[in-house]
Amino acid sequence: MTERSPAPPAGRAFQDLPLSPAVLENLQRLGYEQMTPIQAASLPLALAGKDLIAQAKTGSGKTAAFALPLLANLNPRHFAVQSLVLCPTRELAEQVTQEIRRLARAEENIKIITLCGGATMRPQLASLAHGAHVVVGTPGRILDHLARASLALDALNTLVLDEADRMLDMGFADDIATVIGHCPKQRQTLLFSATYPDDVMKLASRYLREPQEVKLAERH
Ligand code: ADP
Ligand code: MG
Structure with missing residues (x-):
């Protein structure tokens, strides 16, 4: 008798979702049997190219949602930075890198690649x-690289602001603004946050451009 999962x-x-068979197979291999609620709410919109403000608590699977x-927006044959994910801390940036x-x-x-402050410049420049x-990466270090032109964002098509509430709490508002000034206007922007205060x-x-709002209640 075979056991079937419900x-x-x-x-x-x-x-x-409009995902390739290879991506679906990989998700299965990772043991991702179904979308989490924030993924189910976000992915159809984000995969349709919409800008998004998504709020859900920690541990709800926001990383895969962006x-x-x-x-999906990446062209692997175009060897240029097409996506940038801004995170508040090095630890979070490393977790996000692993999940991506x-x-x-x-x-x-x-x-x-991961570009965070507190790490030496030389290996980052080499990568x-x-x-x-x-x-x-973290906003400060991304800005350093933009300032010394070791990073260019002209080919960027997707910008992610992860844990936006924490980045603002940590005083990154000006750095984020400057980094966004280096991004093409024509892009998809996805903002993720655990909370949703006024500054977010x-x-x-x-x-964001005509963003869709996806909010999940505390309990789901
Ligand atoms: P958040 O950013 O909301 O705090 P994460 O993206 O870090 O959450 O995800 C939390 C954990 O859940 C990670 O270990 C991730 O691999 C796992 N995960 C995410 N989506 C799924 C899914 N659909 N099925 C099973 N596990 C998942
Ligand atoms: Mg997260």
Whole structure:
């Protein structure tokens, strides 16, 4: 007798999304059997190219909710930075990098690098010189690289502001503004936050284009 796992609740199957068979297979391999609620709410909109303000508590699977869309926007044959993910801390940036790497396994040769303060410049400069498709980092260090022209964002198509509330709490508002000034106007912007205070709203209204709001209640 074979055990069958129950079918995912309505609207929670990754198979219903416009994702390639390779991506779906990789999700299965990772043990992602169904979308989490924030993924189910965000992914159809984000994969349709919409800007998004998404709010859900920690541990709800927000990384895949922006990682799958940014990977879908990527052209692996174009070896230039096409996605930038801004995170508040080095630890979070490293976690996000790991999750994007896992999700990117469906494609060959997607290069993802982490650029955070507190780490020495030389290896970062060496990685940038080799090129990358995706950059994940903290606002201050990303700004340093933009200032010394070791990083260019002309080919960017997806900008993610992860843990936007924490970045603002940590005083990154000006750095974020300057980094966004280096991004093409024509892009998809995805803002994720655990909470949704006024300053996050202000950030969203300044830098997102007709954003769709996805909010999940505390309990889900
Ligand atoms: P958040 O950013 O909301 O705090 P994460 O993106 O870090 O949450 O995800 C929390 C954990 O859940 C991670 O270990 C991730 O690999 C896992 N995860 C995310 N989505 C799914 C899914 N659909 N099925 C199973 N596990 C998932
Ligand atoms: Mg997160």
